[in-house]
Amino acid sequence: MAGIKNAQAPRPLLDVHNLSVAVKLASKARAYAVDKVSFSVGVGETLALVGESGAGKSLTAMALMRLHKAQTMDVEADRIDLLGRDIARMNDREIRSIRGSTVAMIFQDPLSALNPVLTVERQLVESIVLHNDMSRSQARKRALELLDMVRIPAAGSRLSEYSHRLSGGMRQRVMIAMALAGNPKLILADEPTTALDVTISAQILDLLKELQRDLGVGMLFITHDLHAVRTVAHRVAVMYSGRIVETGDVSKVFNDPSHPYTEGLLAARPHGSFVGAAHRLREIPGTVPAPADRPAGCAFAPRCNRRTAECEVRPPPLEYVGPAGFACYHPLQEVPA
Amino acid sequence: MTLRLEVADLVVRHKTRKGTVHAVAGVSFEIGAGQTLGLVGESGCGKSSLARAIVGLNKPTSGNLAINGTAVDPRRPSSRARDMQMIFQDPYGSLNPRLTVRELVEEPLKVHRLRSRAERREWVKALLDRVGIPETMHDRLPHQLSGGQRQRVGIARALALEPKIIICDEPVSALDVSVQAQVLNLLVDLQREQDLSYLFISHDLEVIRYVSHWIAVMYLGVIVEIGPVDRIWKSPLHPYTRALMQTTDNREMQAGPEVKLNSELPNPLSPPSGCRFRTRCPLAIERCAQEEPQLREEAAGHKVACHRAQEWASRVSAAA
Numbered sequence: 099m100a101g102i103k104n105a106q107a108p109r110p111l112l113d114v115h116n117l118s119v120a121v122k123l124a125s126k127a128r129a130y131a132v133d134k135v136s137f138s139v140g141v142g143e144t145l146a147l148v149g150e151s152g153a154g155k156s157l158t159a160m161a162l163m164r165l166h167k168a169q170t171m172d173v174e175a176d177r178i179d180l181l182g183r184d185i186a187r188m189n190d191r192e193i194r195s196i197r198g199s200t201v202a203m204i205f206q207d208p209l210s211a212l213n214p215v216l217t218v219e220r221q222l223v224e225s226i227v228l229h230n231d232m233s234r235s236q237a238r239k240r241a242l243e244l245l246d247m248v249r250i251p252a253a254g255s256r257l258s259e260y261s262h263r264l265s266g267g268m269r270q271r272v273m274i275a276m277a278l279a280g281n282p283k284l285i286l287a288d289e290p291t292t293a294l295d296v297t298i299s300a301q302i303l304d305l306l307k308e309l310q311r312d313l314g315v316g317m318l319f320i321t322h323d324l325h326a327v328r329t330v331a332h333r334v335a336v337m338y339s340g341r342i343v344e345t346g347d348v349s350k351v352f353n354d355p356s357h358p359y360t361e362g363l364l365a366a367r368p369h370g371s372f373v374g375a376a377h378r379l380r381e382i383p384g385t386v387p388a389p390a391d392r393p394a395g396c397a398f399a400p401r402c403n404r405r406t407a408e409c410e411v412r413p414p415p416l417e418y419v420g421p422a423g424f425a426c427y428h429p430l431q432e433v434p435a
Numbered sequence: 436m437t438l439r440l441e442v443a444d445l446v447v448r449h450k451t452r453k454g455t456v457h458a459v460a461g462v463s464f465e466i467g468a469g470q471t472l473g474l475v476g477e478s479g480c481g482k483s484s485l486a487r488a489i490v491g492l493n494k495p496t497s498g499n500l501a502i503n504g505t506a507v508d509p510r511r512p513s514s515r516a517r518d519m520q521m522i523f524q525d526p527y528g529s530l531n532p533r534l535t536v537r538e539l540v541e542e543p544l545k546v547h548r549l550r551s552r553a554e555r556r557e558w559v560k561a562l563l564d565r566v567g568i569p570e571t572m573h574d575r576l577p578h579q580l581s582g583g584q585r586q587r588v589g590i591a592r593a594l595a596l597e598p599k600i601i602i603c604d605e606p607v608s609a610l611d612v613s614v615q616a617q618v619l620n621l622l623v624d625l626q627r628e629q630d631l632s633y634l635f636i637s638h639d640l641e642v643i644r645y646v647s648h649w650i651a652v653m654y655l656g657v658i659v660e661i662g663p664v665d666r667i668w669k670s671p672l673h674p675y676t677r678a679l680m681q682t683t684d685n686r687e688m689q690a691g692p693e694v695k696l697n698s699e700l701p702n703p704l705s706p707p708s709g710c711r712f713r714t715r716c717p718l719a720i721e722r723c724a725q726e727e728p729q730l731r732e733e734a735a736g737h738k739v740a741c742h743r744a745q746e747w748a749s750r751v752s753a754a755a
Contacts, residue, residue: 150611251698265699295477296638297696300682322611325684366616368645369684371664373471378620379645382613385581 110138111284111316112162113179119154119161119340120172121389128172129389132157133340136416139284144310144317146327146348149337150363152386155320158337159286162318163201164193181283199229202277206289208269212261218245218272219257222279229280244275248305267298274305284316291326303329324367328352333421336360339386339397341413346422356422356429359398396426404428438504439632440466440489440519440600445498445509447481447488454704458484459495460656466600466649469626471633473647473664475640475679479700481656482636486602489634490521502600517547520593524605526585530577536563536588537573543595562591566621583614590621594629603635607642619646640683644668649736652676655703655711658730662737670751672733672744674716691751692718710742718743 119132132154139145147155160166161173162185178186180200185193197203205211213221222241226232232240238257245253248271261269270290277285287306291299307330310317319331327334328348335345336357344357355361365380372378384401393399395410402409408427416425447459458481466472476482488495491512500509507514520543523529530539540559544550550558563573566587577585586606593601603622607615623646625631637643643650644664651661652675660673670689671677678694698715701707710728713719722742730738733748 150613249697267699295700296640296682297477297678298699301697324612325682328684363612366613368616368619368641371644371668372623372646373648373664378623379616381616381620383617385583385614386611 146331199280202282473643476653
């Protein structure tokens with residue numbers, strides 16, 4: 099297939115098979131907010147999970163780390179292989195030993211993810227000592243190194259600051275430094291730039307990309323921002339209503355999408371001026387269905403202009419052609435088998 | 436072209452415990468009939484303060500406003516409510532949760548004692564029809580609507596008094612991409628049908644480019660560059676505008692100075708001397724610290740406030 103450079107499939111660091119998150123509803127019924135998603139992240143690779151709100155992207159990441167709300171949600175998975183170990187079968191204690199060390203998380207809102215009553219130093223040193231065999235003074239040195247790594251100017255003077263005294267960009271850098279404290283192999287970044295201004299977000303994206311490359315870690319990057327995907331990710335999985343509808347190399351998916359939703363999402367972004375060309379933006383009519391109201395067939399069918407009777411019977415399976423895959427009975431172009 | 440809205444030397448100061456913030460430090464612009472001025476800038480640059488002062492939600496410290504050529508008192512909001520309305524970013528927080536959709540849209544008419552009851556009913560129905568809210572939803576409460584529908588109600592409410600000027604403060608920022616397109620199309624269609632003038636505020640440059648005839652770039656309370664949409668998109672002259680453009684997929688920008696920002700917005704309580712952007716500007720020279728650059732016209736309608744803009748103006752504009 100032309101246009102796809104990927105031939106050397108990297109050894110998967112994380113390999114997820116049929117992960118589902120069931121939400122318990124009041125009526126004892128269950129709705130699958132995440133419905134059998136499978137994906138993998140290679141060593142030194144960034145996979146972006148992209149989708150609109152309610153697509154289930156954050157839940158997917160939370161479920162991986164077992165950080166979902168256990169009272170209202172159940173997680174099911176055939177297998178979740180992390181470095182060859184199935185973390186779906188691990189008990190809570192084993193999972194805890196992985197969090198922060200092998201797998202680190204970066205959240206959207208650093209203000210609520212950081213502890214407001216501890217200084218940056220306390221929090222950093224705490225996670226360094228927890229994950230490394232280090233004395234306090236060694237840990238303090240390491241904390242400074244980490245702050246330098248995430249390019250916080252005058253790092254020494256920032257150690258004694260509280261999180262509310264830092265700007266949004268600085269807070270996110272501290273979060274990233276904390277994530278790196280346990281020398282992770284995989285970073286789950288959940289909308290890390292959504293709350294930031296464009297100029298700051300560009301800096302954070304550059305930083306994440308560099309760190310990811312220099313440290314050779316894998317990254318699962320969750321976002322709704324198509325531009326961010328283009329900037330940091332190697333591969334992308336597009337989610338719609340709890341399912342992955344299309345996946346592949348970023349350049350393939352963005353330049354030559356197969357799924358009507360992917361294509362619609364790309365076309366809906368403004369790209370030009372209505373004043374000059376008087377063009378209208380392509381709309382996707384309607385809204386994303388809630389998991390409980392998802393139709394029996396393809397979840398996108400009610401909003402799709404290519405739908406036929408076939409689409410309404412059962413959801414299309416995600417079929418792969420090489421590294422690219424899509425779940426659609428009527429893709430935009432026929433792919434030679 | 437008649438000037439719908441003229442803003443001159445508008446200043447907004449907020450007193451805080453730590454001192455006075457000059458949120459808007461002398462801003463002037465005008466918007467013609469049926470035109471959109473897009474206003475971009477980072478959070479904290481004063482764009483929302485400016486919008487709220489123009490509508491009258493907070494009092495400007497000084498400055499002049501004129502609507503359709505007639506001066507209005509900027510400190511008396513009631514003087515312009517029927518000419519000017521606002522659409523807010525958060526369609527949930529801006530709608531009273533205890534009123535139905537129908538009541539929400541009717542409320543401005545009641546406040547201003549316009550039309551009879553029967554006429555109001557009809558007009559509200561027509562408005563909701565126009566923004567695409569089906570009749571089955573007219574008796575719903577805001578929390579029963581999706582984000583896109585709430586924003587449509589916000590638009591219908593803003594249009595109820597038939598104003599000619601609408602201030603849109605980040606109207607699509609809280610919406611998903613597929614819904615954003617629906618709301619942007621609606622706003623653009625309404626503008627053409629009713630000859631509306633928009634002041635459209637957003638931090639999203641692609642959205643701004645799509646809806647605007649003119650673009651103004653704001654930094655720490657002042658406009659640093661303003662001009663027709665094509666000029667700003669293709670040949671931006673101010674280093675800050677160029678830095679913003681580099682965060683988008685803009686491939687049409689003419690070659691010029693490369694600007695990459697490595698720092699954050701300085702404290703608005705004590706903005707830098709001279710040019711406010713100089714602390715983040717890789718191209719700053721000594722003069723920038725001493726003298727505040729004024730907006731200068733570099734081409735028809737295209738004004739820039741930068742001491743060094745002329746050095747690259749001919750190069751950047753040549754191909755445009």
